[in-house]
Amino acid sequence: MTYARxxxxxxxxxxxxxxxLALHNDYLLTVMSTAFIFALATIGxxxxxxxxxxxxxxxxxxxxxxxxxxxxLTVDHLWPFWLAFGAAxxxxxxxxxxxxxxxxxxxxxxxxxxTLCVGYIMFLVIEKWDSVTHGVxxxxxxxxxxxxxxxxxxxxxxxxxxxxxxxxxxxWLMQRIVNSLVGYxxxxxxxxxxLAQALGINLMVTKVSAFLISVCYASFAGGLxxxxxxxxxxxxxxxxxxxDMTMYMVVGGVGTLAxxxxxxxxxxxxxxxLQFLQNYRFVVFGPLLIAxxxxxxxxxxGLWQAIWARRAARAERSAQASRTVSGEPHA
Amino acid sequence: xxxxxxxxxxxxxxxGIYGLIALGLTLVYGIMSVPNFAxxxxxxxxxxxxxxxxxxxxxxxxxxxxxxxxCTALLAVLSERLVFYPLRNAPELSxxxxxxxxxxxxxAGAQAIWGADFHHMSGPWSGVLNIGGIVAPIxxxxxxxxxxxxxxxxxxxxxxxxxxxTILAVAQNREGAALMGIDPHRVEMLTxxxxxxxxxxxxxxxxxxxxxxxxMGQLVILKAFVIIILGGMGSVRGAIIGxxxxxxxxxxxxxxxxxxxxxxxxxxxxxxILSLRPQGLFATKLRTS
Numbered sequence: 061m062t063y064a065r066x067x068x069x070x071x072x073x074x075x076x077x078x079x080x081l082a083l084h085n086d087y088l089l090t091v092m093s094t095a096f097i098f099a100l101a102t103i104g105x106x107x108x109x110x111x112x113x114x115x116x117x118x119x120x121x122x123x124x125x126x127x128x129x130x131x132x133l134t135v136d137h138l139w140p141f142w143l144a145f146g147a148a149x150x151x152x153x154x155x156x157x158x159x160x161x162x163x164x165x166x167x168x169x170x171x172x173x174x175t176l177c178v179g180y181i182m183f184l185v186i187e188k189w190d191s192v193t194h195g196v197x198x199x200x201x202x203x204x205x206x207x208x209x210x211x212x213x214x215x216x217x218x219x220x221x222x223x224x225x226x227x228x229x230x231x232w233l234m235q236r237i238v239n240s241l242v243g244y245x246x247x248x249x250x251x252x253x254x255l256a257q258a259l260g261i262n263l264m265v266t267k268v269s270a271f272l273i274s275v276c277y278a279s280f281a282g283g284l285x286x287x288x289x290x291x292x293x294x295x296x297x298x299x300x301x302x303x304d305m306t307m308y309m310v311v312g313g314v315g316t317l318a319x320x321x322x323x324x325x326x327x328x329x330x331x332x333x334l335q336f337l338q339n340y341r342f343v344v345f346g347p348l349l350i351a352x353x354x355x356x357x358x359x360x361x362g363l364w365q366a367i368w369a370r371r372a373a374r375a376e377r378s379a380q381a382s383r384t385v386s387g388e389p390h391a
Numbered sequence: 392x393x394x395x396x397x398x399x400x401x402x403x404x405x406x407g408i409y410g411l412i413a414l415g416l417t418l419v420y421g422i423m424s425v426p427n428f429a430x431x432x433x434x435x436x437x438x439x440x441x442x443x444x445x446x447x448x449x450x451x452x453x454x455x456x457x458x459x460x461x462c463t464a465l466l467a468v469l470s471e472r473l474v475f476y477p478l479r480n481a482p483e484l485s486x487x488x489x490x491x492x493x494x495x496x497x498x499a500g501a502q503a504i505w506g507a508d509f510h511h512m513s514g515p516w517s518g519v520l521n522i523g524g525i526v527a528p529i530x531x532x533x534x535x536x537x538x539x540x541x542x543x544x545x546x547x548x549x550x551x552x553x554x555x556x557t558i559l560a561v562a563q564n565r566e567g568a569a570l571m572g573i574d575p576h577r578v579e580m581l582t583x584x585x586x587x588x589x590x591x592x593x594x595x596x597x598x599x600x601x602x603x604x605x606x607m608g609q610l611v612i613l614k615a616f617v618i619i620i621l622g623g624m625g626s627v628r629g630a631i632i633g634x635x636x637x638x639x640x641x642x643x644x645x646x647x648x649x650x651x652x653x654x655x656x657x658x659x660x661x662x663x664i665l666s667l668r669p670q671g672l673f674a675t676k677l678r679t680s
Contacts, residue, residue: 115484162666168483169426170624173616174665176428177658180613184655299609303491310488340503346496353485353492354477 069231076224086216090288091332093216096223097284099324100230102305104277109306110315111238112270113250114164118175120302121182122152122275124292126282131199131292132192141205145283152279153272160271164264167253176299183297198293205287219288226284227321230277235317237273246270250315307349313359322360393524398642404531404600406638407538411593412611413618413630414545415586421562421625422582425475428490430590431612432497437463437591438603439501442512452515456595460588467587468580476579494608501605514599534596541592542631545585549627558582562625610654617661636660 080089105119126148133144163174186193193199204214205222237243245266248256257263286292308327313319331341356363416430440459444450450458474493478486516529549555560568561578569575601607618637622629637657645653 109484113484115487162662166665169420169424169487170620172487173426173620174661177613177617177661180610181655181658184652184658188652299491300495303495306488306491314484340499342492342495342499343503346492346494346499349492350474350489350496353481353489357481357485 069235073228076228077221080217080220089216089220091328093220093223093288094285095325095328096220096227097281097288098301098305098308098328099321100223100227100284101278101281102308102320102324103230103234104274104281105305106309106314106316106320107234107237107246107277108270108274110309110319111243111250112246112267114267114271115172116175116271116274117172117299117302118159118179118182119274119278119305120299121179121297122155122278123282123285123301124186124294124297125155125182126152126279127286127292127296128186128193128199128282129279130283130286131202134203134286135199135201136192141203141287142208145205145280145287148279148283149276152275156272156275157268160268160275161264164267164271179297179299179302183294183299186297187294193294196294198291199286200291202286202290202292204290223284223288226280230280231317231321238317242269307345309359310349310352311359313361316359316361319359319361326360394646396525398646399639400525400527400531400535402639402642403635404534404638405641406635407535408593408597408634409611409614409618409638410542410631410634411538411589411596413615413622413634414542414627415589416612416615417619417622417625417627417630418558418562418582419586420619422558422579423475423479423486425486425490426616427475427586428487428612429470429493429497430586430615431608432494432501433463433467433587433608434590434594434611435501435605435608436466436497437587438512438594438598438607439505440591441595441598442510442603445512452595456592459595460591463587463591464584465587467583467590471580471583475583476576494612498605498608505605507605510603512598512603517599528600530599534600537596538593541589545589546627554581558585614657617657620661621664 079092083089083092101119101123105116108119109115129148129151130141130144133139133147134141139147159175159178163171163178166174187195189195204219238246245256245261248259248261249263249266249270253263256266282296285296304327305324308323309320310323311319311327312321312323334341334344352359358365412430412434415433416427419425419427419430437459440462441455444455444458445452470493474489475486478489514530514533516533518529520527520529520532547555549559557568557573557578558581560571560573561575565575568578614637618633619626619630621636622631622633637660640660641653641656644656648656
């Protein structure tokens with residue numbers, strides 16, 4: 061089992077690398093790249109929501125801020141793409157330092173409602189601040205990421221590998237974070253704030269750290285989105301994207317490492333096969349999500365774990381039974 | 392001076408509508424501790440119901456309002472039964488996400504059935520009263536009278552009737568109320584019904600000077616949340632006063648500062664107030680979920 065587990069991630073990555081060789085379809089590659097970008101943002105959301113227990117409804121707003129940072133800097137100020145991409149992270153940290161400590165003074169529902177309002181303010185500012193964000197017109201003609209050495213990113217296939225690389229990096233980093241002492245303090249805060257505090261964990265510092273890492277993921281994902289899609293409109297900051305990411309997280313399994321990734325890749329794949337739903341997808345996904353919350357609260361990963369646990373228990377029981385039949389004493 | 396009073400009139404109109412919506416939200420929060428993000432969608436459904444009843448089925452304005460209130464109350468009770476009741480023991484995150492799912496479902500449903508177009512609904516009286524230089528459209532006076540009358544009626548209902556008292560009792564102490572023979576599930580349904588009906592009435596009152604469209608509830612629900620955070624979650628009077636504060640602030644802000652950023656005022660106010668007083672304006676105890 062541990063052997064299989066150790067091989068699981070490299071196997072998934074290998075699958076991601078060979079997939080374009082099987083797919084001779086630029087459209088599907090683009091769909092996959094976009095899914096990778098949103099997966100990256102969802103992984104970040106999961107750190108704050110799943111592992112630390114704070115539901116940040118401005119997450120999509122930070123995604124849009126990252127995208128607009130890249131868009132504005134490259135198109136209007138002619139910055140090189142990668143410099144603007146770095147700036148997206150910086151902007152997220154500065155905004156996060158302003159918003160995080162303020163919003164994290166509130167708990168549970170209040171935090172969610174407060175960040176919902178913050179997200180709406182981000183949307184309004186992006187929509188109304190014509191001189192910087194071009195308002196409802198949006199930003200057109202964002203350059204695609206320039207070549208790093210001999211590798212250029214102007215074909216869908218190259219873009220696929222670029223987003224895959226960032227996603228792999230993001231997953232690797234996240235795995236390091238949640239399995240570190242810092243990650244354990246996040247989980248401790250989620251499980252019980254008073255207990256965490258009694259153990260000497262500084263709640264505010266812990267929550268703000270999780271918040272900053274989380275919004276950086278969103279902002280970098282947004283920056284990638286700007287380079288990949290090359291067009292931005294204020295709708296990017298609408299609550300819909302935050303909700304999409306929440307849905308990916310719930311489908312896959314909240315507070316698990318693989319859950320957000322599975323959800324973020326599986327749901328767009330389903331949507332792709334239900335094209336006629338495009339505009340009305342929430343007519344189906346709304347009730348589906350509610351049903352998932354009620355009947356499969358731990359998502360696909362939780363379902364998988366439950367099946368494994370049951371199988372293991374059954375194996376244990378039959379092993380025990382055979383021991384009793386053969387007359388051996390058991391401990 | 393006339394301009395000032397004109398803004399007061401506009402502020403009271405907005406405050407009345409916001410107050411009615413915030414009241415439903417705060418009642419539900421008091422009983423179930425669920426921030427019902429779908430409440431704005433109830434408001435939208437109420438508006439569409441009133442609009443369709445008057446234009447397609449030939450109802451009068453007032454009878455349409457009553458029937459719309461009943462329909463929306465039914466919708467609210469159904470969502471309680473099908474969505475929030477099964478999730479009552481789930482982690483805090485689940486009903487929140489479910490509420491957002493319900494909101495997007497209702498909005499997408501409305502758009503699929505009625506299209507994304509903007510509709511206009513006419514009120515019973517379209518005239519204008521001129522009182523000492525202040526131009527007062529009758530619909531605005533109707534809103535102010537209707538909204539504050541309804542708030543008063545609700546206050547009396549909660550404090551002076553047995554069903555109303557059961558709501559307060561369950562909000563104060565669920566187990567204690569259950570031991571006194573109050574069925575909390577019936578109270579929950581009653582509360583959702585009231586919240587849905589209040590949203591529909593607010594929508595029907597406001598529709599003649601506003602537009603009816605599927606996304607109309609989005610901004611309103613955010614402002615209602617701002618209001619009940621300001622007023623203290625679960626507090627009825629806090630919701631009314633908070634509604635007035637936001638209504639007046641928006642009306643004056645739009646006039647004296649900038650109408651472009653009118654919608655930002657409520658949120659800016661929220662951030663300023665919560666930075667200075669994290670417990671809200673009227674609440675005394677600290678916020679814990």
